[in-house]
Structure formats: C-alpha cells, structure tokens
Amino acid sequence: MNSLLDEGHLLPLAEDFYTIQGEGYHTGKAAYFIRLGGCDVGCAWCDSKFTWNPKLFPPVPVTEIIARAVKCAARAVVITGGEPLLYPLEILCKELKNKGMEIFLETSGSQPLSGEMDWICLSPKQNHPPLPEFYPLASELKVIITGPLDMEWAEFNRRKVGPQCHLYLQPEWSRREAVLPHIISYIKANPSWKISLQTHKYINIP
Ligand code: SF4
Structure with missing residues (x-):
C-alpha cells in the first residue's frame, strides 16, 4: 500500500453514484454512494463480487470523490x-463532515473501525465474524438470510448488540422467494426484528 493510500488520502474507488438507499433503516432516502474496492470476506452469494479485487480500482484522491458527492x-x-x-x-x-454530509457506513465489521460515522449498519458474516468492538456501536444490525438456519446466526448477533440497535432480517436476493416465508413467520413470532428488502432491485435502480 503506498503511503497516500495508507493514510487515507487516496482510496480504491469501485464506483460512486447518487441514488436512493434501498435497504435497512434508511430505505427510501436519497444518498450518494461511495463503494470502495476490496473484500476478503468471501460470501458465496455476494452481489458485489466485482469489488473483491482492489487492484482493479486505481486509488482516487478523496478530494475528487467528495467534490462529486457534494454536488447531489x-x-x-x-x-x-x-x-x-x-x-x-x-x-x-x-x-465529508466539513461539507455538512451525514455519513452512513455499511460494514461486515471484520476490520477495525476508522473515521467518525453517523450511522453504522453492521451486517455480520459467519465466515469472517465482526470484531467485538462493533456490537455496541451498531446503529443497525442487518443479517442476510439464505435459509432457516441463518436465524441462529441472527440471534447470536442480536444478543451482542446494544438495546438501541435496530434489527433487520434481509432475504438473500437469489433465494428471496424460498426464504421470505420463513422470515415473515419468524418476525411475527419475534417482533423485535423487522424485515429489510432490497427495494432498489425491485425498482431497478443502483
Ligand atoms: S462482506 Fe459484503 S462485499 Fe464482502 S463478500 Fe460479503 S457481501 Fe460481498
């Protein structure tokens, strides 16, 4: 990693775009998305596999990214x-804070936290679980459900978050028809959970 990347002046930008948040607590809100390249978690069902290899995304100055973000x-x-x-x-x-932007983070929690966030959406993954420091900080816990057995993983994580944390079960997109009935009946029996749907995919926006 070169020193500018190391310090965070440059970041490997996979894509950035203005859209409407489709999932979780902030569903329906317009926001500028900054998607960074690189992930070593390796979820089989990942819908952003194109981001995994950071070498595909040359480092971009943070100032450039922010200049685009503040135009929305x-x-x-x-x-x-x-x-x-x-x-x-x-x-x-x-x-971003200096420009008056609110910052929502989406993370697996598998790496140490850096930067001051207004909202942390923790989406824990079994093959690379969150660091313990994330649980009390999570504003929102969003567990991706691929089948009924994932409810145990959801409850394992729910026991670790704070009382203020919003709890979401979200069907994995490719299995949504099979898992939705399980999620619906589970939430009816365990109403501290809410459902999160990837509404951006239903309405064909990024
Ligand atoms: S943590 Fe997120 S980006 Fe990484 S593999 Fe899993 S779903 Fe994909």
Whole structure:
C-alpha cells in the first residue's frame, strides 16, 4: 500500500453514484454512494463480487470523490464496498463532515473501525465474524438470510448488540422467494426484528 493510500488520502474507488438507499433503516432516502474496492470476506452469494479485487480500482484522491458527492441535493453519503474498513477512513469522513454530509457506513465489521460515522449498519458474516468492538456501536444490525438456519446466526448477533440497535432480517436476493416465508413467520413470532428488502432491485435502480 503506498503511503497516500495508507493514510487515507487516496482510496480504491469501485464506483460512486447518487441514488436512493434501498435497504435497512434508511430505505427510501436519497444518498450518494461511495463503494470502495476490496473484500476478503468471501460470501458465496455476494452481489458485489466485482469489488473483491482492489487492484482493479486505481486509488482516487478523496478530494475528487467528495467534490462529486457534494454536488447531489441530498446531504447523506453511504460508504460501502466491498469492505470499506480495509482502508483508513478518517480523512474521507472528516472532509465529508466539513461539507455538512451525514455519513452512513455499511460494514461486515471484520476490520477495525476508522473515521467518525453517523450511522453504522453492521451486517455480520459467519465466515469472517465482526470484531467485538462493533456490537455496541451498531446503529443497525442487518443479517442476510439464505435459509432457516441463518436465524441462529441472527440471534447470536442480536444478543451482542446494544438495546438501541435496530434489527433487520434481509432475504438473500437469489433465494428471496424460498426464504421470505420463513422470515415473515419468524418476525411475527419475534417482533423485535423487522424485515429489510432490497427495494432498489425491485425498482431497478443502483
Ligand atoms: S462482506 Fe459484503 S462485499 Fe464482502 S463478500 Fe460479503 S457481501 Fe460481498
């Protein structure tokens, strides 16, 4: 890693775009998405596999990314990946805050936290579980459900988050028809959970 990347002045940008958040607590809100390249978690069903190899995404100055983000009407940014916490995010977050942007982070929690976030969406993965530090910080716990057995993983994580944390079960997109009935009946029996649907995929927006 070169020193500018190491310090967070440059980041391997996979894509950035203005859209409407489709899932989780902030569903329906317009936000500028900053998707960083690189992830070593390796979820078989990942819908962003193109981001896994960071070498495909040449480092971009943070100032360039922010200049584009602040042009949108919304004052909210979603930092996602890949796993965005593979990189130091202090500079990105500080500059976004200086521009008056709210920052929502999407993370597996598998890497140490960096940068000041307004909202942390923790989406834990069994093959690379979150670091313990994330559980009390999570604003939202979003567990991807591929089958009924994943409910145990959801409950394992729910026991670790704080009382303020919003709890979501989200069907894995390719198995949504099979798992939706299980999620619906589970939430009816365990109403502290809510359902999260990938609404952006239903309405064909990024
Ligand atoms: S953590 Fe996210 S980006 Fe990484 S493999 Fe899993 S779903 Fe894909």
